[in-house]
Amino acid sequence: MSLEPVLRFLHIAGVTLWVGGMFFAYVxxxxxxxxLLEPPQRLRLWRAVFATFLGWVWVAVAVIAGSGAIMIARAGMAAAPPHWHLMLGTGLLMIAIFVYVFAGPYGALRRAVDAQDWPAAGAALGRIRRAVGVNLLLGGLTIAVATLGQWLR
Incomplete structure (x- = not known):
């Protein structure tokens, strides 16, 4: 049995979890x-949501990066289709934005909510919202490249 279908499944499953989760959260x-919620309740909700969702995103990032690296290595970087290179670039940018959110604004959100500093928590949530918006757009672009990329040749 070829490893390619399993790698493709893992890759798509990871993307579905990450981009679908961002779409649900944002939209x-x-x-x-x-x-429906006053700022303290809304900020506590987001802290709890991110505590679970961001853990799953770490898993998705590992699965996406691992499966993508294996598929590119098996094809050979020079032989990989052009749209794979574009997917790699957008994917790395998305991972960088995710790491920024996790290491920066999400930590600030956690600390501010725990301290009941609602203005600081709101500011951190605003930074997360903007970063997730960018990542959601990049995720849509990456999906378009993945599915329509054969026409880039």
Whole structure:
């Protein structure tokens, strides 16, 4: 049995978890939480959501990066189609933005919510929201490149 279908499945499953989770959080949960909850409750909700979701994103990043690296190594970097190189670039940028969110604004959000410093927590959540918005756009672009990339030749 070829390893390629398993690698592709793992890659797509990781992307689905990460990009789908960002879409849900940004497009569905954020507006609902903003409309229904006062800032302290909303910020506590986001702290709890990120505590779970970001752990899963670490798993997804590892699976995506690992499966992608193996697929590129098996094909050979020079022989990999051009859209694979583009996916690699956008994927690395997305990972860098995720690491920034995790190491910076998410830590600030946790500390501010724990200290009940609602203005600081709101500012941290705003930085996370902007970064997730960028990553969501990059994720959509990466999916487009992955599925339509054969036409880039």
């Amino acid at each position: 569905c949960l954020r507006p609902a939480a903003g409309a």
